[in-house]
Amino acid sequence: xxxxxxLVGYRRDPDSHPPLDSPEYRSTALRHPTQPLTLLPHRLxxxxxxxxxxxxxxxxxxxxxxxxxGEPIGQRIIVYGRVLDGDGRPIPDSLVEIWQANAGGRYxxxxxxxxxxxxxxxxxxxxxxxxxxxxxxxxTIKPGAYPWRNHDNAxxxxxxxxxxxxxxxxxxxxxQMYFQDDPLFGQDxxxxxxxxxxxxxxxxxxxxxxxxxxWALAFEFDIVLRGRDATPLEDDHG
Amino acid sequence: xAELPTTPSQTVGPYLHIGLTWDDGPYVVPEGTPGAVxxxxxxxxxxxxxxxxxxxxxxxxxxxxRFDPGWRGFGRSDTRDGGYAIHTVxxxxxxxxxxxxxxxxxxxxxxxxxxxRIYFPEHEHSDDPVLASVPPERHDTLIATRTDxxxxxxxxxxxxxxxxxxxx
Numbered sequence: 001x002x003x004x005x006x007l008v009g010y011r012r013d014p015d016s017h018p019p020l021d022s023p024e025y026r027s028t029a030l031r032h033p034t035q036p037l038t039l040l041p042h043r044l045x046x047x048x049x050x051x052x053x054x055x056x057x058x059x060x061x062x063x064x065x066x067x068x069x070g071e072p073i074g075q076r077i078i079v080y081g082r083v084l085d086g087d088g089r090p091i092p093d094s095l096v097e098i099w100q101a102n103a104g105g106r107y108x109x110x111x112x113x114x115x116x117x118x119x120x121x122x123x124x125x126x127x128x129x130x131x132x133x134x135x136x137x138x139x140t141i142k143p144g145a146y147p148w149r150n151h152d153n154a155x156x157x158x159x160x161x162x163x164x165x166x167x168x169x170x171x172x173x174x175x176q177m178y179f180q181d182d183p184l185f186g187q188d189x190x191x192x193x194x195x196x197x198x199x200x201x202x203x204x205x206x207x208x209x210x211x212x213x214x215w216a217l218a219f220e221f222d223i224v225l226r227g228r229d230a231t232p233l234e235d236d237h238g
Numbered sequence: 239x240a241e242l243p244t245t246p247s248q249t250v251g252p253y254l255h256i257g258l259t260w261d262d263g264p265y266v267v268p269e270g271t272p273g274a275v276x277x278x279x280x281x282x283x284x285x286x287x288x289x290x291x292x293x294x295x296x297x298x299x300x301x302x303x304r305f306d307p308g309w310r311g312f313g314r315s316d317t318r319d320g321g322y323a324i325h326t327v328x329x330x331x332x333x334x335x336x337x338x339x340x341x342x343x344x345x346x347x348x349x350x351x352x353x354x355r356i357y358f359p360e361h362e363h364s365d366d367p368v369l370a371s372v373p374p375e376r377h378d379t380l381i382a383t384r385t386d387x388x389x390x391x392x393x394x395x396x397x398x399x400x401x402x403x404x405x406x
Binding site: 011012013014016017018019020025027028029030031032033034035038040041043044045046048049050051052056084085086087088097098099107108109111112116123124125161163169170171172173174175176183190191193194195198199200201202223224225226227 | 240241242243244245246247248249250251253254255256257258260262267283284285287289292295297298299305307310311312313332333335338340342344345346347348349350351352353366367368371374378395396397401402403405406
């Protein structure tokens with residue numbers, strides 16, 4: 001028996017994700033495949049993935065408020081949670097990358113030129129590794145909303161971009177975390193591209209217990225990557 | 239264990255560069271590695287325009303077709319210079335499959351990554367089960383071409399000669 005015979009693939013989760021063709025989000029028009037996707041049964045390349053270790057993460061990469069000489073302007077927040085698989089198992093030692101706008105809704109990016117100031121003390125970039133229980137924690141400032149040109153008077157709700165690797169190529173996920181009760185949800189085609197029943201999974205939860213008195217508000221955001229199939233992969237290696 | 243519903247995907251948006259680019263991102267293997275090649279390509283939209291705000295990520299076996307601990311196997315390159323470039327070695331054959339590289343493409347306007355595979359022109363493909371699942375007239379969208387310093391593999395998100403994308 002080869003090692004491969006015991007390997008296990010991942011469950012598919014099409015009901016969780018937005019359709020690639022989402023006309024309300026105009027940029028999808030020329031950026032979605034028109035041919036149907038070809039089903040790829042999982043084999044060794046799909047169930048393995050990069051192990052991107054501590055060498056990728058600097059000492060202050062998890063604290064976006066301490067990366068410059070001074071502190072950034074804005075509401076200081078703690079964003080924490082667990083990275084789990086679809087069976088509730090924690091995913092330890094896994095790279096989490098985030099990026100975001102500053103408190104005024106401006107990104108430190110040459111392409112972002114709307115008239116809201118940059119903050120000299122805020123880059124809006126963070127990295128960390130999950131611990132043995134799949135936990136991660138960032139300290140940052142609450143991002144502001146910002147305008148874009150998708151439709152008349154379009155504004156993105158405040159959000160933080162998240163990039164997750166999990167354990168395998170198949171588990172790779174890039175998403176956005178939002179904040180409860182954002183009045184901009186109703187007109188945002190990116191948030192609303194997600195099937196209605198799944199949208200709440202993108203919204204962090206305010207947590208008074210973890211809020212630090214006279215310091216920072218806390219928001220919990222658990223991320224669930226795909227779980228494993230119940231049965232091992234068939235031996236199709238000949 | 240109870241099944242948990244997965245977190246939905248969202249687009250990387252136009253500002254992915256601040257969060258997702260690394261200085262050594264393109265280097266699956268370091269410069270000077272014997273047999274190393276540059277894998278380069280352009281990502282096109284449905285109007286044939288070059289997409290300059292995409293991110294291409296690659297995942298592959300080592301030269302022996304293995305995924306041993308310590309093997310990085312991973313590359314990432316943005317396309318702001320008009321294309322992507324990954325410095326790597328040709329993967330060996332994983333048992334039962336022709337040598338291949340799994341590829342993810344992220345971009346503004348892509349609410350979920352799209353996934354494709356790169357195969358190489360000098361290998362035998364007739365027994366590969368993944369290529370066998372693709373109509374023969376579309377195989378060429380999955381096979382890189384030789385260049386002076388490696389290979390070229392363009393990605394056409396939509397339209398004429400649209401790249402084959404996989405549901406993983």
